[in-house]
Amino acid sequence: MSEQFVEVIVDVPSMQTNQAYTYAVPTELINQVFPGMRVIVPFGNRKILGFTTKIISKRPDVSFDLKNIEEVLDLVPVLNREMLELANWLAKWTFSFKISCLQVMLPAAMRASYNKSIRLISTDVSDEVKALFGQEEELPFDSKTLTPESFKILSKLNRDKKAEVIYQVHDRARSKKVTAITNLLTSAEILIQKDALRTNAVKSAKLLDFLNNLGDKTMILKEAMQKSGLSSAIFSQGEKKGWLKKIKVEKYRDPYRDTKIKKTEPKKLQPAQENAVTEINQAVVEQKNQVFLLQGVTGSGKTEVYLYTIACALKNQRTALMLVPEISLTPQMVRRVKSRFGSNVAVLHSGLSEGEKFDEWRRIERHEATVVVGARSAVFAPLEQIGVIIMDEEHETSYKQEDMPEYNARDVAIKRGQWHNCPVVLGSATPSLESRARAQKGVYEWLRLDQRINGQPLPQVNLVDMRQELKRAPVVDVSTPLLEAIKQRLKKKEQVVLMLNRRGYSSFIMCRECGFVLKCPNCDISLTLHMDSRSMKCHYCGHEEPIPQICPSCHSKKIRYYGTGTEKVQQELQQLLPDTKILRMDVDTTRRKGAHAKLLQRFGNKEAEILLGTQMIAKGLDFPDVTLVGVLNADTSLSLPNFRSAERTFQLLTQVSGRAGRADKLGEVMIQTFNPQHYAIQLAKSQNYEKFFGIEMNMRHKGGYPPYFFTTQIVTSGPNEADVAKKMFEINGQLKQILSKQAVILGPTPKPIMRINNQFYYQLVIKYKSEPYLDEFLENLLLTSQKEAQRKLQLKIDRDPIDFI
Numbered sequence: 001m002s003e004q005f006v007e008v009i010v011d012v013p014s015m016q017t018n019q020a021y022t023y024a025v026p027t028e029l030i031n032q033v034f035p036g037m038r039v040i041v042p043f044g045n046r047k048i049l050g051f052t053t054k055i056i057s058k059r060p061d062v063s064f065d066l067k068n069i070e071e072v073l074d075l076v077p078v079l080n081r082e083m084l085e086l087a088n089w090l091a092k093w094t095f096s097f098k099i100s101c102l103q104v105m106l107p108a109a110m111r112a113s114y115n116k117s118i119r120l121i122s123t124d125v126s127d128e129v130k131a132l133f134g135q136e137e138e139l140p141f142d143s144k145t146l147t148p149e150s151f152k153i154l155s156k157l158n159r160d161k162k163a164e165v166i167y168q169v170h171d172r173a174r175s176k177k178v179t180a181i182t183n184l185l186t187s188a189e190i191l192i193q194k195d196a197l198r199t200n201a202v203k204s205a206k207l208l209d210f211l212n213n214l215g216d217k218t219m220i221l222k223e224a225m226q227k228s229g230l231s232s233a234i235f236s237q238g239e240k241k242g243w244l245k246k247i248k249v250e251k252y253r254d255p256y257r258d259t260k261i262k263k264t265e266p267k268k269l270q271p272a273q274e275n276a277v278t279e280i281n282q283a284v285v286e287q288k289n290q291v292f293l294l295q296g297v298t299g300s301g302k303t304e305v306y307l308y309t310i311a312c313a314l315k316n317q318r319t320a321l322m323l324v325p326e327i328s329l330t331p332q333m334v335r336r337v338k339s340r341f342g343s344n345v346a347v348l349h350s351g352l353s354e355g356e357k358f359d360e361w362r363r364i365e366r367h368e369a370t371v372v373v374g375a376r377s378a379v380f381a382p383l384e385q386i387g388v389i390i391m392d393e394e395h396e397t398s399y400k401q402e403d404m405p406e407y408n409a410r411d412v413a414i415k416r417g418q419w420h421n422c423p424v425v426l427g428s429a430t431p432s433l434e435s436r437a438r439a440q441k442g443v444y445e446w447l448r449l450d451q452r453i454n455g456q457p458l459p460q461v462n463l464v465d466m467r468q469e470l471k472r473a474p475v476v477d478v479s480t481p482l483l484e485a486i487k488q489r490l491k492k493k494e495q496v497v498l499m500l501n502r503r504g505y506s507s508f509i510m511c512r513e514c515g516f517v518l519k520c521p522n523c524d525i526s527l528t529l530h531m532d533s534r535s536m537k538c539h540y541c542g543h544e545e546p547i548p549q550i551c552p553s554c555h556s557k558k559i560r561y562y563g564t565g566t567e568k569v570q571q572e573l574q575q576l577l578p579d580t581k582i583l584r585m586d587v588d589t590t591r592r593k594g595a596h597a598k599l600l601q602r603f604g605n606k607e608a609e610i611l612l613g614t615q616m617i618a619k620g621l622d623f624p625d626v627t628l629v630g631v632l633n634a635d636t637s638l639s640l641p642n643f644r645s646a647e648r649t650f651q652l653l654t655q656v657s658g659r660a661g662r663a664d665k666l667g668e669v670m671i672q673t674f675n676p677q678h679y680a681i682q683l684a685k686s687q688n689y690e691k692f693f694g695i696e697m698n699m700r701h702k703g704g705y706p707p708y709f710f711t712t713q714i715v716t717s718g719p720n721e722a723d724v725a726k727k728m729f730e731i732n733g734q735l736k737q738i739l740s741k742q743a744v745i746l747g748p749t750p751k752p753i754m755r756i757n758n759q760f761y762y763q764l765v766i767k768y769k770s771e772p773y774l775d776e777f778l779e780n781l782l783l784t785s786q787k788e789a790q791r792k793l794q795l796k797i798d799r800d801p802i803d804f805i
């Protein structure tokens with residue numbers, strides 16, 4: 001008799017379970033299991049989800065009995081060979097567990113949910129316990145639904161073997177079903193039924209006519225009611241008479257069902273665009289894997305270039321993947337792509353519900369959508385035969401995921417380009433130093449768009465020296481020159497965008513008498529003032545408390561808030577400009593689903609003159625009437641202890657400046673700064689990326705930072721500071737033995753925010769050029785660190801970290 005076995009990666013994120021486990025396939029499932037399917041398997045005393053990675057037809061040589069897989073959740077594999085190999089690579093590259101890499105590729109709805117319940121297996125229990133169960137045989141067993149006391153009692157029962165815990169696995173992936181009708185009658189039968197009707201049975205006659213027209217098609221009931229003008233009761237009667245059948249059919253949850261999008265035609269390309277398109281399309285047609293850096297100033301028509309290359313891929317029977325940062329997935333952007341490629345487009349971003357994401361994913365998987373536009377995780381979209389991969393704003397840090405697996409979508413995009421033999425286009429007005437340096441060396445093909453469309457000049461950028469302003473007037477957020485400029489634009493009925501740079505910045509409370517600052521009790525960070533909820537909140541652990549009226553330390557009443565929040569600026573501005581409508585866009589006003597899109601739409605409809613926001617307004621916006629952009633505080637991101645802070649600041653200022661004067665009206669930018677001499681600010685003023693690149697590369701060279709050196713960061717955390725520090729010094733010692741003289745170790749040091757949620761964080765950073773033993777050492781480190789779970793120590797390894805803070 002033939003036997004089958006499968007290798008399964010189980011849903012237990014730990015190093016010990018990082019290797020595949022072998023299970024037997026029960027007879028009834030033989031030849032129904034393939035690599036890349038989700039299965040439910042017994043594991044210890046539980047049942048859990050797993051992914052099959054390999055089918056084996058020969059019994060493995062082991063001394064123990066192999067357990068059977070319990071259930072197969074998928075009819076066809078949900079991960080193909082490319083994805084399985086990509087997951088292996090990703091796990092190694094990012095020092096992550098295989099299961100985390102497999103899960104990250106699928107929509108959240110396809111992860112299993114686990115329920116635990118507890119059941120009594122002994123009658124010898126206290127009255128307290130009996131009361132707890134009441135009439136119930138089982139109770140849900142988790143610390144969220146139970147009170148802490150009940151949870152303790154039940155846990156003890158389990159330890160005393162008087163109760164058992166039952167584990168259940170659920171597949172959360174559900175398609176949406178709606179009622180549809182099918183006709184059960186032939187035309188001849190319809191005639192007979194009609195003849196038999198009484199003359200006043202008008203509605204039945206109408207239904208029969210409708211069915212006759214419907215023929216053998218299936219129609220969603222709602223639509224049938226609309227088309228026929230008949231009520232659902234009439235259709236139900238028809239069902240009883242045996243004329244029609246009601247069935248359930250699947251309906252995609254379409255996030256864009258309410259948006260009507262007109263078809264648009266490609267624009268006539270300008271010469272620089274033409275040149276870029278020709279180069280990229282040649283690679284598309286020849287199926288040549290090549291990475292392009294498309295460096296184009298803001299408003300130079302990069303997006304139009306992307307659309308041309310997507311069209312070329314489709315013409316060659318291939319698909320296309322376009323990645324954009326979450327924040328620029330604006331309705332404007334989606335509209336631009338959908339208006340060109342219609343229902344071929346699937347959109348994936350975090351604003352969609354779990355169900356919508358699942359349905360978009362399946363449209364791609366079933367080849368019903370051939371163009372994907374999406375944020376970071378869309379890089380794993382299950383497209384086949386990819387003809388071109390595009391990454392807009394390639395320098396954006398949001399392409400890097402913070403949690404395991406800590407991947408950079410740029411690396412994954414390039415990897416997928418190799419698999420599909422297709423070009424990868426990295427686009428930006430301010431490329432990351434890494435990419436720009438590779439273009440210089442010829443590793444990437446370098447394409448440039450140096451002019452704005454129609455030869456429009458880049459906006460004039462002026463600096464406002466806030467040190468001078470301070471001498472003239474007390475602290476204000478909006479300086480006199482900026483306020484004057486705003487007033488002028490308002491007079492001309494033009495629009496203004498104001499940005500408050502909040503990176504590493506927040507408003508906090510300080511006592512003017514004794515200097516006391518209100519801090520989070522769990523973290524080493526001051527609490528942030530939130531006017532909307534009238535409370536102080538910790539941005540790291542969520543702790544919340546009332547705003548103090550008197551200083552908790554010296555009881556003085558002179559406690560007040562410092563720093564600038566968008567709300568405070570809005571209030572201040574509203575007082576200065578009472579008749580002006582100001583829209584505020586920040587985390588607080590965009591929390592609700594679709595709020596981001598609505599705010600932009602209102603601004604686009606000119607319902608407000610001023611859009612005031614955090615960096616989320618810096619990207620992608622294309623509004624023709626915006627002629628003034630103001631930056632309230634250019635410096636906050638400069639002062640962060642981060643080797644990329646100049647690069648970040650330059651990029652942000654250039655991006656936001658690019659929002660001004662994009663159509664036929666001239667644009668102007670005003671940047672308020674305390675460091676007008678700083679090269680990042682000066683070069684943002686002259687909008688000279690190339691010069692900035694030269695200076696910054698020099699700085700990186702001197703400091704030994706990327707792109708000259710690679711970096712890897714190791715972070716250990718735990719509840720006991722001494723344990724954490726000891727572990728880090730231990731690692732430091734081991735590293736010194738395997739690293740060459742060329743490598744440098746920074747640290748170990750406490751992280752700038754050392755304590756978060758009562759966990760202590762220490763880090764060290766390795767800077768290196770080429771270290772043959774490093775990867776293996778780090779993999780081993782991860783493996784052994786798992787055994788330290790008793791001391792509750794956590795270890796995280798981050799290759800190419802975005803920053804060290």
Ligand SMILES: Nc1ncnc2c1ncn2[C@@H]1O[C@H](COP(=O)(O)OP(=O)(O)OP(=O)(O)O)[C@@H](O)[C@H]1O
Pocket residue numbers: 267268269270273296297298299300301302303304429453619620621622658662
């Ligand atoms: N060939 C063209 N002819 C006419 N208009 C064009 C052409 N290409 C692009 N445009 C228009 O010019 C404007 C700017 O183009 P686009 O948004 O593609 O620039 P971008 O380089 O992506 O800008 P940013 O990086 O600032 O977001 C858009 O309104 C776009 O419709």
Ligand SMILES: [Zn+2]
Pocket residue numbers: 520521522523538539540541542543757
């Ligand atoms: Zn906190």
Ligand SMILES: [Zn+2]
Pocket residue numbers: 511512513514515516551552553554555556
């Ligand atoms: Zn005080």
